[in-house]
Amino acid sequence: MQLSIVIPLYNEAESLPELSAWIVSVMQNRGIDYEILYVDDGSTDDSWKILSDLCRQNPAIRALRFSKNFGKSQALHAGFKRTRGQWVATMDADLQDNPEELPALLELMRSEGYDLVSGWKRKRYDNLITKNIPSKLFNWAARKTSKIQLHDFNCGLKMYRSEVVKALDIKGEMHRYIPVLAASAGYNRIGEKEVAHQARKYGTTKFGPERFLNGMLDLMTVHFVSRFGRSPMHFFGAFGVLMFIFGFGGAFYMGIDKLFFNTTARLITDRPVFYLALSAMIIGTQLFLAGFIGELIIRNEGSKERYTIAETLNSSTDS
Ligand code: UDP
Ligand code: MG
Numbered sequence: 001m002q003l004s005i006v007i008p009l010y011n012e013a014e015s016l017p018e019l020s021a022w023i024v025s026v027m028q029n030r031g032i033d034y035e036i037l038y039v040d041d042g043s044t045d046d047s048w049k050i051l052s053d054l055c056r057q058n059p060a061i062r063a064l065r066f067s068k069n070f071g072k073s074q075a076l077h078a079g080f081k082r083t084r085g086q087w088v089a090t091m092d093a094d095l096q097d098n099p100e101e102l103p104a105l106l107e108l109m110r111s112e113g114y115d116l117v118s119g120w121k122r123k124r125y126d127n128l129i130t131k132n133i134p135s136k137l138f139n140w141a142a143r144k145t146s147k148i149q150l151h152d153f154n155c156g157l158k159m160y161r162s163e164v165v166k167a168l169d170i171k172g173e174m175h176r177y178i179p180v181l182a183a184s185a186g187y188n189r190i191g192e193k194e195v196a197h198q199a200r201k202y203g204t205t206k207f208g209p210e211r212f213l214n215g216m217l218d219l220m221t222v223h224f225v226s227r228f229g230r231s232p233m234h235f236f237g238a239f240g241v242l243m244f245i246f247g248f249g250g251a252f253y254m255g256i257d258k259l260f261f262n263t264t265a266r267l268i269t270d271r272p273v274f275y276l277a278l279s280a281m282i283i284g285t286q287l288f289l290a291g292f293i294g295e296l297i298i299r300n301e302g303s304k305e306r307y308t309i310a311e312t313l314n315s316s317t318d319s
Helices: 016-030 049-055 072-082 099-110 128-146 161-167 175-182 209-228 230-259 272-298
Strands: 003-009 034-040 061-066 087-090 116-120 160-162 192-194 307-311
Touching: 003 016, 003 072, 003 099, 016 049, 016 099, 034 049, 034 072, 049 061, 049 072, 049 307, 061 072, 072 087, 072 161, 072 175, 087 099, 087 161, 099 116, 099 160, 116 175, 128 160, 128 175, 128 209, 160 161, 175 192, 175 209, 209 230, 230 272
Parallel strands: 003 034, 003 087, 034 061, 116 192
Antiparallel strands: 061 307, 087 160, 116 160
């Protein structure tokens, strides 16, 4: 099997037949050995019924359904675990991404030996205020913190070497920064290709304005985790110890001063330095503990599934 196409979807019933037919025709024309893996992220419309029909008609189409809406990252995670192809592509289900781009992406992966190639929707057909401008800002911030020179981190259309998706553990809302996660896992041969983009034909966007704030917070998490995730003590511990030393030094100085030099002066507790020293020692201890607990946690965490699958189709050989 050459290419697995993972497609997360949430209430995209109208688009599915058209999308499937389009992908199948592109794959057949190019003679690519493919599978399509739909991940129904708890749709409440007819999506699953339509997927059942598609799976019955074409054994190259597989599908699984979540018991409820767990989010795009979880859907990708479930899809990635089940791919059988040598290469893995992802695309959105809403017909905004163009399947005709897939052969060219595959060609680029092969000829350049990339770990992943990300699409770049240079000309975008989305709302300017709620999508395009915030997205430019995100991408700028992501480039600055990750040093990965991509224009469009969150493009739904991407292609990977199989090994890369098997190694990635995408959770929460981290699908926005997959290239950053991949690079921090050591898969840093990352390419970019301009891709065609269409306006949404059916249905509406599943991500509201809150994507802006969430995206920024996730970016901070990704940045922080990739720098200190393997050694939280190096961050918290360092700050904690510094603060404690600062506080202890202050308290020590006041003690010596009171005992030997200014014995008749005001009470230690009347001096502002006392409160500074006290807070610094308490906060320092807390930070140190946070680092220590972080170290204990990373020694215990496995890669857990954070979703429940209700049904699967055409997947008898699932691992
Ligand atoms: N999606 C999903 N789970 C969700 C939200 C979205 O699987 O909770 C899918 C959605 O059906 C689509 C893709 O993720 O296939 C991108 O979503 P959308 O088109 O709404 O995002 P936009 O293009 O507006 O950024
Ligand atoms: Mg879309």
